[in-house]
Amino acid sequence: MKTYDQIYDELLVLKCQDGDRNAFDELVSRWQERLWAYAYRLLGEKDTAWDMVQETWMTIVKKINSLKHAEAFPQWIYRILSNKCTDWIRKQQAQRQLKENIKEEFKDVKQDRSTQDSKYDALRKAFKQLSSEQRLIISLKYAEGFDVKEISKILDIPEGTVKSRLYYARKQLQGIMGVITNE
């Protein structure tokens, strides 16, 4: 069952396709922060996250009329942003070819393990150790709240692949967290 917000977003998309400037303004206001937070989680750099969000909006401005079903807007917008972020991560990896040392990453985290905030901090750092595909899946599932079917549409991969990637990403995340808590 669709929520009020989802239906309202769909209406805004239809109005945008009809050339309504105010509707587009509202759509940008409603989605801007969510998109930036998603990009920032994946990339870990504020400025780059802004660039990716800007590029995503540019693509949306160009192609919004080609979106056949307004219901698919959330999946569509996350797919565009995910692709842009993944491309950027791949380029960075090709340029640098370096791997960060997990233990070094967690030096400051281990000092104060008891509080909930430090646990979240550790989780965020563990999250950064995952591959770009795993980060995408974890972020879409747990932070953005999409289900397996929606993630498969966003990333354009079968549902089974989403489930297995989710399973292994979660397992790896648990493994990294285990390394910290055991030490």
Next chain:
Amino acid sequence: MNDFDKEIGNALRKGNHFDSKRGEKLRKEIIQMFDEKLKKVERITWMWIVGTVIVAMMAGSGFSIARDTQGLILFAGLFFIAILTQVLIKLWYWIMNCKLSVLKEIKQLELQVAELKEKNKT
């Protein structure tokens, strides 16, 4: 969802410090881009319509002064194509407008239903 899943969600959602000033600046840029796109589409459409009218007028005048059959057929064909192109463009716009109007009406209705449901819940 177990505790670890919830913790992942909470950890990822926290720690994002959104710069609203920068967001506002970007929003304005994007809206400007959207405006430019609309204007561009409008300009192209008008240019196309004016172009086809000019071609149709030229073909019409050419047809009236043509002396041989080949010329008559050529100008008549050109006139027909120019008028047909214009009609098709207008028809396409009309269909798109109708389609969007119907879809918007349906969404408005869905929105009202969702609103009523939320009111009933409370």
